[in-house]
Amino acid sequence: MSEDRALDDFIAESDEGDAGEERGDEGGNPTDGVADDVDSADDVDSADGEPAVSTTEFTPDGAPCESCGASVRRRWRDDGALVCPDCKAW
Numbered sequence: 882m883s884e885d886r887a888l889d890d891f892i893a894e895s896d897e898g899d900a901g902e903e904r905g906d907e908g909g910n911p912t913d914g915v916a917d918d919v920d921s922a923d924d925v926d927s928a929d930g931e932p933a934v935s936t937t938e939f940t941p942d943g944a945p946c947e948s949c950g951a952s953v954r955r956r957w958r959d960d961g962a963l964v965c966p967d968c969k970a971w
Contacts, residue, residue, distance in 0.1 A: 938963050 936958050938944075943952040948959075948968035956963035959970055 934958065
Protein backbone atom coordinates (compact mmCIF):
# COMPACT_ATOMS: atom_id res chain seq x y z
CA MET A 882 0.00 0.00 0.00
CA SER A 883 1.26 3.48 -0.86
CA GLU A 884 2.06 5.91 1.95
CA ASP A 885 1.07 8.87 -0.25
CA ARG A 886 -2.06 10.61 0.97
CA ALA A 887 -4.03 13.57 -0.30
CA LEU A 888 -3.97 16.74 1.80
CA ASP A 889 -7.74 16.44 2.12
CA ASP A 890 -7.18 13.31 4.23
CA PHE A 891 -5.84 15.53 7.01
CA ILE A 892 -8.88 17.79 7.29
CA ALA A 893 -10.97 16.86 10.31
CA GLU A 894 -14.53 15.97 9.41
CA SER A 895 -15.87 18.89 11.46
CA ASP A 896 -13.60 21.27 9.52
CA GLU A 897 -14.62 20.14 6.03
CA GLY A 898 -17.49 22.61 5.76
CA ASP A 899 -15.20 25.53 6.59
CA ALA A 900 -12.22 24.50 4.45
CA GLY A 901 -13.39 26.25 1.27
CA GLU A 902 -14.22 29.39 3.18
CA GLU A 903 -10.74 29.55 4.74
CA ARG A 904 -9.14 29.31 1.30
CA GLY A 905 -11.35 32.07 -0.06
CA ASP A 906 -13.12 29.73 -2.50
CA GLU A 907 -16.54 31.07 -1.52
CA GLY A 908 -15.79 34.70 -2.25
CA GLY A 909 -14.54 35.48 1.26
CA ASN A 910 -11.33 37.38 1.79
CA PRO A 911 -8.69 34.95 3.10
CA THR A 912 -7.12 37.80 5.10
CA ASP A 913 -10.30 38.61 7.03
CA GLY A 914 -9.51 38.57 10.73
CA VAL A 915 -5.74 38.83 10.18
CA ALA A 916 -4.05 41.54 12.22
CA ASP A 917 -3.12 44.63 10.21
CA ASP A 918 -0.14 45.49 12.42
CA VAL A 919 2.20 43.06 10.62
CA ASP A 920 5.16 44.84 9.05
CA SER A 921 5.17 44.84 5.28
CA ALA A 922 8.38 44.08 3.38
CA ASP A 923 8.79 47.82 2.69
CA ASP A 924 8.73 48.66 6.42
CA VAL A 925 11.44 46.17 7.45
CA ASP A 926 14.94 47.59 7.79
CA SER A 927 17.37 45.50 5.73
CA ALA A 928 20.00 45.84 8.48
CA ASP A 929 17.79 43.79 10.83
CA GLY A 930 18.82 40.45 9.38
CA GLU A 931 21.33 38.58 7.31
CA PRO A 932 20.49 37.50 3.75
CA ALA A 933 19.79 33.81 3.24
CA VAL A 934 22.75 31.72 2.10
CA SER A 935 22.44 28.37 0.35
CA THR A 936 23.83 25.27 2.01
CA THR A 937 24.63 23.50 -1.24
CA GLU A 938 25.27 24.27 -4.89
CA PHE A 939 24.70 21.99 -7.88
CA THR A 940 26.70 22.46 -11.10
CA PRO A 941 25.74 19.99 -13.87
CA ASP A 942 29.17 20.16 -15.54
CA GLY A 943 31.06 20.06 -12.25
CA ALA A 944 32.99 22.74 -10.38
CA PRO A 945 36.18 22.62 -8.32
CA CYS A 946 36.07 21.99 -4.59
CA GLU A 947 37.51 25.09 -2.92
CA SER A 948 39.45 22.87 -0.51
CA CYS A 949 40.96 20.00 -2.53
CA GLY A 950 40.27 21.12 -6.12
CA ALA A 951 38.36 17.96 -7.13
CA SER A 952 35.67 18.56 -9.75
CA VAL A 953 32.26 17.64 -8.34
CA ARG A 954 28.67 18.32 -9.34
CA ARG A 955 27.37 19.07 -5.80
CA ARG A 956 29.34 21.23 -3.39
CA TRP A 957 28.40 22.00 0.22
CA ARG A 958 29.04 25.24 2.09
CA ASP A 959 31.63 24.87 4.88
CA ASP A 960 32.82 28.06 6.62
CA GLY A 961 31.85 30.10 3.56
CA ALA A 962 33.63 27.88 1.02
CA LEU A 963 31.93 25.48 -1.38
CA VAL A 964 33.53 22.07 -0.87
CA CYS A 965 33.01 18.46 -1.95
CA PRO A 966 31.33 15.98 0.43
CA ASP A 967 34.74 14.52 1.37
CA CYS A 968 36.06 17.92 2.54
CA LYS A 969 32.83 18.96 4.32
CA ALA A 970 33.08 18.87 8.12
CA TRP A 971 29.88 17.00 8.87
